[in-house]
Amino acid sequence: MGLFLVVCLPVWILVRRRSKNSLEPVCLVFSAVYFLYWGAVWPVLRYAIPLMLVLVVVTTGRLWALSLNLPRLAARATELALAYCLAFALLGPMIIEVNASQLRLFAGKIDEQQYLRETLTPYPSLEYVRDHSAAGGRTLSITTVRLTTH
16 A cells, blocks of 8 residues: 555645535544554554545545546556555565465465365364264363474
8 A cells, every 4th residue: 555655746736625525634634633643652554544434535526537538658658656555555465475385275286184184283173073973962062282393
């Protein structure tokens, strides 16, 4: 989101919105108050996400207003810059969320059971309880998880 806001910074200069029905000033005041509160209470970046989302929404509204008046070449260049922002923004979730077992599952090299065995540490014990208990019966299961450090 930060790269998007930096790339779209000229939009704030090029587009002036003075509509009486616009919620943009309210959103900007909320963002400023939230930013001051966030910075005073807890200086951890993840709590700035609501602020960033409000700024992205307001910036997108201005970008839309600008794109309606751009020539074709400039509109395509804007789309290319936004596609770059999207590709860059997707890298973080891809690094955090995608694992090797997931890729092998999607490639069809392993099945769902093998995927669960590889990714969930307590799954083998849960699988054993599932296989050795009667349907509708009550089972008491205690699962321990061994934590390892690398």
